[in-house]
Amino acid sequence: MRVCGLEDIVPDTGVCALVGGEQVAVFRIGEKVYAIGNRDPFSGANVLSRGIVGDLNGELVVASPVYKQHFCLRTGRCIEDASVSVPVYRAVLEGIDVRILKLGEANVLSSAV
Amino acid sequence: MRIAVIGNGMVGQRFLEQLVRHAKDKGAACDITVFCEEPRPAYDRVQLTSFFSGKSARDLNVVPEKFFEEHGLTLRLNDAVLGIDPVAKVVRSARYKNVPYDKLVFATGSNPFVPQVSGRDRRDCFVYRTIEDLETIAARAARARIGAVIGGGLLGLEAAKALKDLGLETHIVEFAPRLMSVQLDDSAGRLLRGKIEALGAKVHVAKDTKAIADGKTARNQLVFSDGTSLETDIVVFSAGIRPRDELARAAGIAVGERGGIRINSHCQTANPDVYAIGECALWEGRTFGLVAPGYQMAEVAARHLLGEMQLQFLGSDMSTKLKLMGVDVCSIGDAHGSTAGALSYVYTDEIVYKKLVVSADRKSLLGAILVGDAADYGPLLQLTLNGVALPEHPEDLILPVRTGGGKGIGVDMLPDAALICSCNNVSKGQICETVRGGVATLGALKKATKCATSCGGCGPLAKSIIDAELKKQGVAVSNHLCEHFAHSRQALFHLVKVNGIRTFQELISRHGKGKGCDICKPAAASIFASCWNEMILKPKHAPLQDTNDHFLANLQKDGTYSVVPRVPGGEITPAKLVALGETAKKFGLYTKITGAQRIDLFGARVEQLPLVWKELIDAGFESGHAYGKALRTVKSCVGSTWCRYGVQDSVAMAIRIEQRYRGLRAPHKIKMAVSGCTRECAEAQGKDVGVIATEKGWNLYVCGNGGMKPRHADLLAKDLSDEELIQYIDRFLGLYVRTADRLQRTSTWLENLEGGIEYLRKAVCDDSLGLGAELEADMQKFVDSYACEWKTAIETPEILRRFRHFVNSDEPDSGVVFVEERGQLVPA
Numbered sequence: 001m002r003v004c005g006l007e008d009i010v011p012d013t014g015v016c017a018l019v020g021g022e023q024v025a026v027f028r029i030g031e032k033v034y035a036i037g038n039r040d041p042f043s044g045a046n047v048l049s050r051g052i053v054g055d056l057n058g059e060l061v062v063a064s065p066v067y068k069q070h071f072c073l074r075t076g077r078c079i080e081d082a083s084v085s086v087p088v089y090r091a092v093l094e095g096i097d098v099r100i101l102k103l104g105e106a107n108v109l110s111s112a113v
Numbered sequence: 114m115r116i117a118v119i120g121n122g123m124v125g126q127r128f129l130e131q132l133v134r135h136a137k138d139k140g141a142a143c144d145i146t147v148f149c150e151e152p153r154p155a156y157d158r159v160q161l162t163s164f165f166s167g168k169s170a171r172d173l174n175v176v177p178e179k180f181f182e183e184h185g186l187t188l189r190l191n192d193a194v195l196g197i198d199p200v201a202k203v204v205r206s207a208r209y210k211n212v213p214y215d216k217l218v219f220a221t222g223s224n225p226f227v228p229q230v231s232g233r234d235r236r237d238c239f240v241y242r243t244i245e246d247l248e249t250i251a252a253r254a255a256r257a258r259i260g261a262v263i264g265g266g267l268l269g270l271e272a273a274k275a276l277k278d279l280g281l282e283t284h285i286v287e288f289a290p291r292l293m294s295v296q297l298d299d300s301a302g303r304l305l306r307g308k309i310e311a312l313g314a315k316v317h318v319a320k321d322t323k324a325i326a327d328g329k330t331a332r333n334q335l336v337f338s339d340g341t342s343l344e345t346d347i348v349v350f351s352a353g354i355r356p357r358d359e360l361a362r363a364a365g366i367a368v369g370e371r372g373g374i375r376i377n378s379h380c381q382t383a384n385p386d387v388y389a390i391g392e393c394a395l396w397e398g399r400t401f402g403l404v405a406p407g408y409q410m411a412e413v414a415a416r417h418l419l420g421e422m423q424l425q426f427l428g429s430d431m432s433t434k435l436k437l438m439g440v441d442v443c444s445i446g447d448a449h450g451s452t453a454g455a456l457s458y459v460y461t462d463e464i465v466y467k468k469l470v471v472s473a474d475r476k477s478l479l480g481a482i483l484v485g486d487a488a489d490y491g492p493l494l495q496l497t498l499n500g501v502a503l504p505e506h507p508e509d510l511i512l513p514v515r516t517g518g519g520k521g522i523g524v525d526m527l528p529d530a531a532l533i534c535s536c537n538n539v540s541k542g543q544i545c546e547t548v549r550g551g552v553a554t555l556g557a558l559k560k561a562t563k564c565a566t567s568c569g570g571c572g573p574l575a576k577s578i579i580d581a582e583l584k585k586q587g588v589a590v591s592n593h594l595c596e597h598f599a600h601s602r603q604a605l606f607h608l609v610k611v612n613g614i615r616t617f618q619e620l621i622s623r624h625g626k627g628k629g630c631d632i633c634k635p636a637a638a639s640i641f642a643s644c645w646n647e648m649i650l651k652p653k654h655a656p657l658q659d660t661n662d663h664f665l666a667n668l669q670k671d672g673t674y675s676v677v678p679r680v681p682g683g684e685i686t687p688a689k690l691v692a693l694g695e696t697a698k699k700f701g702l703y704t705k706i707t708g709a710q711r712i713d714l715f716g717a718r719v720e721q722l723p724l725v726w727k728e729l730i731d732a733g734f735e736s737g738h739a740y741g742k743a744l745r746t747v748k749s750c751v752g753s754t755w756c757r758y759g760v761q762d763s764v765a766m767a768i769r770i771e772q773r774y775r776g777l778r779a780p781h782k783i784k785m786a787v788s789g790c791t792r793e794c795a796e797a798q799g800k801d802v803g804v805i806a807t808e809k810g811w812n813l814y815v816c817g818n819g820g821m822k823p824r825h826a827d828l829l830a831k832d833l834s835d836e837e838l839i840q841y842i843d844r845f846l847g848l849y850v851r852t853a854d855r856l857q858r859t860s861t862w863l864e865n866l867e868g869g870i871e872y873l874r875k876a877v878c879d880d881s882l883g884l885g886a887e888l889e890a891d892m893q894k895f896v897d898s899y900a901c902e903w904k905t906a907i908e909t910p911e912i913l914r915r916f917r918h919f920v921n922s923d924e925p926d927s928g929v930v931f932v933e934e935r936g937q938l939v940p941a
Contacts, residue, residue, distance in 0.1 A: 004920045012628075012656035015920035023928075026920070029628075039928070045672035046918075046928040050660045054630035056596070063631035065660035065668055070631075 006033075006096045014049040014062065019100045024089055025049035026098060027073060029060060033098050034073040035091035040064045041084050048086065116418070117204050117214035118147045119194045119360065124391030124407035125220030126155035126175055131415035133184040141419055145186045146214075148206055150193035151243055154181070159404055159568060162271050164247050165278035172825055173244070197364045199384050216418050219361060219374055219382070219389040220411075223354035223402070228263070232325030237333055238348045241272040250349065254279040257346035259331050261285075263322055264352035265292040270437040272351040273314055277438065283314040284343060286335065288352075290319045296433060296444035300459065301484045304466045308440045308485065317343065356393045356400055369395040378425035380414040388414045401429055404567060405535040412538070430498060430535065434490045434570040439871075441487035446470070446480030446497045455479055458508045467511035469493075476502055491574030492524075495531050524577045533575055536567035541578055548582040555579060556864065594855060595632040598625040602636055602780065602855045609640050616653050617641075635659045636855045639742055642778035643850045646898045648905050649778075650912045661740035664916065665902055666722055671940040673929055674722060675715040676702070677739035678729050679775060682749045682767030682787070683710030692732035700725055703937045709746040709784065711737060716938055718925055720917045726903045735901040738776055742856075744783045747771035748796070752789030752806070761806030763789035766835070770804070773839065773892075774846065776899050780853040780862075783846070784819075798826045801859040802842055807831070811838045815845055815873070818860035827863070827870045830878050840889060844877045847888030 003017035009028035016038045017024045023038035025048040038046045043066040051062040056079060061070040070079040071086055078084040090101045116132070118125055129147065136143045156173040164173065181188045189206065196205045203211040225240035227233055237257075239250050254260065260276035262269050265287025276283045285292070291302030292309070306316045321338040328334040331344040356373040367375045367383040373395025380388045391407035392400060401407065406429030413426045432445040447470050450457050454473030461467070465485035471478055478496045483489060489511065496503070496510075504510070529542030539562045547561050555576045558564055565572040592601040598621075600608070605624070614620050617637050621629055629637075638657035642649055649655075649662055661667050666674035678693070693712055697704045702725075703715040717725050739745060747770045750756065752763030767787040777783070786797040787804040797803025803814035809832040817826025830841055853862040866872060875881035906912045918926045931938040 008914075008920055010652055010655055010915070016918055018919045018922040018924065023919075023926075043670055043672075044928070045670065046926050047660070047668070047672045050663065050668075052631040052634050052656070052659065053628075054597075054634065055628040056630060058627070060628075061630075066670065066672075068631060 001101075002094075002097045002099050004098050006031075006093060006098055009033075009098070012053055014051065014053065016046070016049040017100060019089070024100055025051075025062070026091055026100065027053055027062060028098075029053060029073075031093070033091040033093050034060065035089035035100050036062070036071060036073060036076050037087040037089075039086070040066050040069075041078075041086060042067050042069055114141065115144045115213060115215045116146070116218065117212060117216075118145065118218045118220060119197075119204070120220035120222055120391075120393075121147050121149035121151070121155050121188065122220060122222045122391065123155055123158060123175060123404055124222070124411050125149075125218075127408045128218060128220060128390055128411035128415050129184075129186065130177075130180075131412045132418070133186070135416055135419050135421070139419055145184075146204075146212055147181075147186060147188045148192050148194045148204070149188065149190050151245070152191050153244070154188060154190065156244065157567075158242075161241075161244070161247065162274045162278070164244065165251070165275045166828055168825075170244050194360060197360055199364050199366065199387060202386065215386065217387045218414060218418075219358075219387070219393050220391050221357040221360065221393040223356050223392040223400075225268075225350055226353040226355045227350045228322070228352055230263075230322050230325060232333075233350070235325055235333060235348070237346060238325065238350065241268065241275070241349050241351045247275065250275070250347070251279060253347055254281055257281060257332070259284070259345045260347040260349065261335060261343060261345040262349045262351050263335075264350065265289070265316065265318065266295060266351075266353060267293060267433070267435060267437070268353070269351040270309070272349045273309075274438045276347070276349065277312075277314060281347065284345060285309070285314055285316045286320050286322060286343065287316070287318045288321055292316065292318065293442065293444075296442070296448060297482055297484070298449060298468065300461065301442075301466045301468065301482045304461065304463070304484050305437075305440060305442060307463075309438055312438050312440075314438065354392065354402055356395065358393055358395075361387075361389065361393075369398065373400045376410075376426075378413075378427060379417040379422070380410050380426055381417070388418065390414050396426060396428065399428070401431070403429075403431060403433065405429060406431075408536060408567075409538065430494075432494050432497070434487055434494075434568070436487075441483065441485060443481070443483040443487050443490040443493075445482070445490070445494050446478075448480040448482045450480070452479050458511065460508070460511045469507055469511055471503060471507050475507060478503055478507070487570075488573075491533075491571060495527050495533075495574075499528055499531050501526055501528075524574070524581050527578075533578065534562075534564040534567075534571045536571075537563040539564040539571075539575075544575060544578045545582045548579050549586065553579065553583060592854070594636060595630055597621060597627045597629050597633050600624060602640070603852050605637070606640050606643070606851055609637075610644050615641060615645055615647070617657050618653075629657075631659070632855070635662070635742075638662070639778045639780065639855075643895075646776075646778075646895050648900070648902065650902070650906060650909075650915075652911070655915075664719060664722060665736060665740055665906060666717065667740050669715060669940070671929055672926060673716050673718055673940075675713050675739075676717055676722070676725055676729075677707065677711050677713050677737040678734035679737040679771070680711045680746075681771040681775075682747055682764050684749075684764055684768065689732060689734070692729070692734075696725060696728045696732070699728070701931075701938050703939055707739075710748050711739070711746060713739070716931065716940075718918065718929060720923075720925065723907050723913055723916050727907055730901075730904055730907065736776070736903045738902075741776075742779055742781050744771070744774040744777050744779070744785070746784065748784075748786040748800070750787075750789050750792075750794035752787075756789060758792060759789035759806070760808055761789055761811065763787040763795065763804075763806055766804065766806075766811070766838075767795075769835075770802075770839070770842065773896055774842075776902070777846065777850070777895060779846070779850050781856050781858045783859070799823065800826065802845065804838065810834050813838060813841055816859040816863040816870075818858055822860070824860040829870070829874055840885075841877050843892040844880075844885055844888045845873075847884070847892055848873070848876060 014027040023046050025038040027034045051065050053062045060073040076086045076088040092099050154176045192206045192208045194206045260281035261284040262272045273285050324336040328344045332346045335343040358368045358374045361374045374389035376394045390410035434443045450470040458469040468482040470480040481493045531541040593599050634657040747767040749763045749767030753759035784800045785802040786795040786800045788795040788797045789806045799817045799819045803826045805812045811833045813829045814826035815829045818824040930941040932941045
């Protein structure tokens, strides 16, 4: 479903979208978009969309604003603790529309938690 | 085993620490009683003068917390020992008749020597030995104008510093023809005298004081044998020390002809069950008036008493490094060249004086004197103690470095056995070992080995050894910010400022690599804010901000935020208090008074923040920057407006300071306080910047810290006018903002600052870096461009747009759930 326009996301930041009752953190890196679960598994707060994005050893990551663990935007894997990960969603850019494919659909890449 | 210890000075305390440690290792049970005639346990007598430059009796304490309780020791304070009976093996004190012992230890120290001068018992005559002496001197000094110290040796100069710090016109009277005649030669003494006179004290050498009598213009008069005299209100005797051996003498235990309890190399007196350590002990006809040999004796005695015979006291190096009235003075080994055939090299430019004493074959260093520059003390001492072969031209060691030439004293030259910290007996080998065990900073080394924790003189050398060892291990001593920037924060600040860089894109493309991360982005944002003071939520800056700055509020564990409006100086009108309460009630916010005299409103959801702030701004509030690495608050006491004791208007000054520096972004948060009198109700000495009112103005303290690692602030300058105070704070903050590391509070910044507080004082008060005007101008520019971030935010639609939880829905975050506790809402 369409969650917002590209211009609604300040470059190199994230927003949170409500997708089928689930909270999804959507990030804009340049002209590309990425989506992972918004819930920070370490604190339980729904805040990952508010983290700082960047890269660590070439991998795109967001840092949780609560306790600063890093989550890979492509895989949802936690860099500091391999046993923890967050769900990953398919985010696509159609024209200027940002779309997230609903949870439970075949397009979900992985959903480890 | 019952052990009685007489005296709880630095050496006595060290003995106790060694004793309980080794007794525990050996499983030996000891019943230890300590007699101390002073009202407080051991304190740092070496640093006694700092009592007048702002340190309190508590700062000088050297006893680990709960030491006596934890180890089951009995400490009898205020209880002087009156006699001992070495046959019955009992101690008689002022309060206890018969305290039996199996082993007895004298750690009685020494008494100040007061020469036979008529009138020496007059009311204004003092000695300089204990905190009580200092307090008495300070009390009398309050009603005095002039002070004279009799004695121009090491202790005399210390006492003179104290008188000067008390604001007296200070005179130093010395019997010998030069100052510090034991340690220095004529030329060095002359240079030292010049420096001390330049600091405002008057030196009178070759003066034999005959009598102290009623003065003509002052309370007293010193009468000299040459017929001259000196008017003074106060007289302090500081002409050397005499071992306190009277108890041993009375008990028939052998003492030396000129005093001192005779000991063998195990620190046993003539009575094998009685030991003597420290300044009261006489070994091979010598006494030792320094703390390092005392510490060595303490360890020898403690171990011997527990049955360990190997360790012996075999004399000690008496080299000294001192800062006397701000002048560096060092004396190493055979400073006078009294060894047969000794040669000497001297370099002086009338600012520094350096002398080397070398052996006849010019192969080894026997001693040295340094005045005015102590940098070479550590290396030269090591060359002397370890007999390291000298370079071909020994004079190179003291000549100023010219281009192309270089000094030959590297830490690699030193053998592992080289004793680096003589106070705490730490060798170069031990330091290297500790570094190999993972320690990488001087602070961590201090904790692990106690190295550099007593006199601190070996600190720079220890640091060089740490760095050299790290380098050897292939550990790059890196201060790089993160993987994206091979620069320190300080270097990045410089690049940003000099090149006028205003965006992260430009910064990382010119000076870094990759996309950045949550380390470098907030650091860059802070630097941009410090340099250019643009609104931090402009689109180009917003992605760099940590979530607190990004939403101008403090993130809590459940994803909600807390709001802290600014309450300058902690002064708030009833109307504003009501307004705060109304807003909190309306939005169901939990309220709590902070430690910084403000009110924190918790539980605001992200979409509520602009609504809350709209109300607060309408009520006259502005951002408190509780979310930023910025000035937080300037706490104040109520001051002279209401308080019976206040001497200045601390509230007005706190408000002035808070309004000047509000919003200043820095490497870390900054806290300040202003107290209206010396009672210090605002706790200014625990703040980054602390101001305490005096009768004459303001005393400025810096680099204090509460929190995890509390640090007492250092006195930077005294009796400042309002304008001077602001000027100094401008400069201090400017230097901190420019040079500190990321997330480095002022306390750790100072601890890592080469040259420490002295360097900082010169930079701020004497403008030694020549940066003063620039720092003040930068600060003024910042002050002039201040704007409340929340006011800007609620007036800027593109910023306001980000204050909602869902980009595609107005629903609140269902994850935020509250329950009621004590009448307020808290996270479930």
